[in-house]
Amino acid sequence: MFSLRNTPIRRKVTIITMMTTLAALVMAGAGILLVDSLLFRRSLQRDLTALARIIADGSTAALAFNDPDTAAQTLASLRWRTHVQSACTYRLNGSVLAAYQAPGALRCPPPDTAPGIHFSGQNLIVSEPITVGGSRMGTLTMLCDTEQTTERLRLYGATVFCVLLAASLVALLLAWYLRALIVKPISRLVDTTRSVAESGDYSIRARKVTHDELGTLVDRFNEMLAGIQSRDNELKKALGEREIALCEADNERERFRFMAESMPQKIFAAGPGGESVYLNKQWMEFTGLPLEQIKGWGWSQFIHPSDLEESMRVWKHAIATGDPLQMMSRFRRADGVYRWHLNRARAMRNAAGEITLWIGSSTDIHEQKEREEELRRANEDLQQFAYSASHDLQEPIRNVAIYSEIVVRRYRDLLDEEGRQYLEFMREGGRRLARLVADLLAYTRASTVDPVPAPVPASAALESSIADLAEAIREAHATLTYDRLPEVYMSEAHLRQIFQNLVGNALKYRNEEAPRIHVSATERGDLWCFSVQDNGIGIDPQYKEKIFGLFKRLDHDPKLGGTGIGLAICQRLVERYGGRIWVESESGKGATFFFTVQQRPEWGRAGKFQSAGSGG
């Protein structure tokens, strides 16, 4: 049966047809044989019973009148029944009246045999009572062979065998025909599939010849082919488009590469883990190292050893957070010289928001950095000079002021009116000079601030500045109010200086009304925003920026005694602490000065803290 599974359908059809036919025939033959032998046996029994009865009837008179000759004659008629082997007519007492025995046959059964008909081996035994008029006269027994049955069976067997042979032949012919009917369309379909598979031509169609399931199969197959054909076409089209897109992408990549290569900057691309996957040729030209050596984490070879740790930290932080990166570091050129670079990188993200690539550039800012350094040094020198100059100037100026005072007090009566006036000018000039120098000193001192370890209460700074200005406040009949003020990370001296300048200005630039000054502080994000509001003459908006410049004064009234340094000092201090100062005002409607202070300054980032001041 397993081998049948893999035989071709052609042979299967033949085998199935043959097997079905043979099975049917064998079953039918067996059935016929069985039924026939049964029926034949039964009819044989009936026949023999009838025969026995006839003989018994014919023997009654002979038995009744003790006539063995007649009885023997009656029995002798059995000789025509060749299957009757022997027969006997017995009297009631069991003695034999007459007997018949075919040549070479067995003796007839005894008289006491049970009545009826039964098989005894290959033979049939018949025992029939002989009666007349309802009374028993004797017994007839017969012995019959069943050769007839066997013969008949043999004949039937032969017939069935012949029929089997003939039917097999017919079945073979039928199978031939059926093969053509079933197998041909299938093999045609198979041929079609083969040619489609071999040629890859999906426009081939199978021919439908029958309208049965095979026809449906052919139809479905053709539909499937049509589907495959259209999909194949779509696929080809899509492939074409993809090729174009790939070409486009290639071009795009080429453009990017060209762009990156032709940039004066050093360009790099790094994977999400931070390892660089692309470096333009500027890197190789600069470092003089081959690409293989500086790819990945190779940049650690040419970065300045003192920048390595910090750069690695910042870079890893950027990778972890995905925030844009900006930092400076020194890279070693091929000739061994370290040059400052500004490194910038941004993360590229996919649709899911995951980082796929970092694109960055490193710009050689060594010259700028150097110039900046020079400038800083020059500035420092200048500041040093201004500091020492103003410091050294204080002594002679104080002398001028003191001695001009002495001269005024002791010798004013010796001078005439004109002389006294000149002396007064001199004294006034000396006083102004002293103030100017003091302010300048304060300004230069404001250039550096040290980290403040603990916050100081702003109200204390304000109160001490109010105390300093108590005379002026009283003189101006001014009202000064202030809200509750926070604690800030600022040196108290600096804060006091700021308040003193701002409140001093408010007192100074007043109109006819008595000045009303209000100081308050509000929270703005991570900043404290302080404000000093007055009802003075106000500031024309066009001078809003200008007033913070050094020696910039809007008035030229010597009586007001301004040096033009106060607001510059304020700006410098506020910016040193990372804050901002500005004014909001309209001419004649008072002015409000604002400045901000970081609530929690990052003292750790000293660099940023210092670099912010370089603009001032």
Added chain:
Amino acid sequence: MDGPVTFTRILVVAWAYTVLMLPRAHAQSAPEYEVKAAFLLNFTKFVEWPTGSFPAADSPLTICIVGKDPFLKFLDDMVADESVNGHRLTVRRLSADAATQGCRVLFAGVGELDVARILGSAGRGVLTVGEGDRFMRAGGMITFVIQNQRVRFDVNLSAAQAAGLRLSARLLTVARSVVK
């Protein structure tokens, strides 16, 4: 194979010889009449009486013996508890001149001389059985004869038919001769 049958035949022949020879040897002819009694009884089984011969379905079938009875006790013994087609068999003995009403079988022994009268009294529907040529000639229906020392019988079929009786063909096959 043939042995037993042949032996049986020899026995039969011996028996017949004994039976047939003995009456002649002895005054008493009982064995011959025993056979005849059996035959007489058996005749009733092969004869069909005309309709109306029996008043009822179980009326007895009477065998009448006219005159001298040669059967001794044989017939009575055989008839006892015997019946034919539902009719019980009975035996009646009549004097030679007695009426034969109710008899279905009439037997006249060899000693009876007035056969004609007896047969005349028999009438319709009565089977007449007798012995000797005289009985045969007088028109008796069945006559016992001895042939080859065997009891046999001749049949006068026309006489039986005239009396409205139908004798079975099987009976005729075993008869020695049949007069039509």
